[in-house]
Amino acid sequence: MADFSDVFAGKNVLITGGMGFIGSNLAIALVRLGANVLILDSMIPDYGGNTFNIAPVENDVRVHDGDIRDKQLMNELVQGQDFIFHLAGQVDHVLSLTNPYPDIDINITGTAVLLEACKHHNPAARVIYTGTRGQYGPAVSLPVAEDAPTHPKGIYEISNLTAEKMIQVYHEIHHIRGVLLRLTNIYGPRAQMKHSRYGVVNWFVRLAMDNQPIKVFGDGLIKRDFVYVGDCIDAILRLAVEERAYGEIFNVGMDQPTNFIELADTIVRVTGADGWEFAPFSPERKAQEPGDFFSDITKIRGLVGWSARTSLEDGIRQTVDYYRRHKAHYW
């Protein structure tokens, strides 16, 4: 990770969704960089929040148990913040097929509440938002650059795209500086491991650690880019401190893709599990499967020199090692 200590030391930082997977890894990194970290998280059951996630820094962060949609609360929490990392969200894209309201309510309305709070109570704050590569929908050409068309295939993805566009409007019209990231599949320590509806890599790791067969859908040759969470945090921080990034959209992914067979092979090798097997797509997975996807990272590499440094093998090794040590908190 680049050295950001000069930038974040003594800075006030709010992380919405900071008890979740990416937010907690970010909180730990920011505490180590000397920031004053405030976490807002509603800890909705079955979502990604886990108090153990922030164990290494539990005495060095303030945690507010509250909801992003609470206007009064957000008006208070944004005050005095130098950076607001907005990671709170409903992230289960399978759920959004059957019930669109949590996405609309939390991801869209929640983002509006945050932006209004900034407008009225802290217009100088910088807002960093993590959207998803799913905002593109199926790739028209590969790798997918930021100016590719967006045809999201689900309400989750639409809600992220809408949040992104709202942040752009507040950037342009109300001068609340915002930077927009579109993350690919992120994996690693501190993701929830109880169900299969979040990231596929962590779920495969869980199956392998339980010695259950990993099920690779279709022919397993679909191309995808998987980024280790440490690299993702590095990207978030590099963009947050780069003034020229504000108002812009950046892919956070890999231009060297892998496929699901390579992924399953790697996980089996690292864990020593018995193996994996092919399985047909479930109808809901099939409906949302965009086919080959990997990210063009020319823009982020050019502006802040970022590319993912962790190989799939190393990332899986670190992930497995973490869950072997802390299984009791995630299973």
Ligand SMILES: NC(=O)c1ccc[n+]([C@@H]2O[C@H](COP(=O)([O-])OP(=O)(O)OC[C@H]3O[C@@H](n4cnc5c(N)ncnc54)[C@H](O)[C@@H]3O)[C@@H](O)[C@H]2O)c1
């Ligand atoms: N993990 C990925 O691969 C990935 C990929 C693309 C985009 N993203 C985006 O990054 C962000 C963080 O994702 P994550 O993987 O860390 O998810 P996560 O579920 O682990 O974390 C989200 C956190 O938000 C909290 N939260 C949910 N609703 C809330 C509310 N109403 N008020 C306050 N807190 C609330 C949850 O309790 C949870 O701790 C999300 O916006 C997600 O869409 C993640």
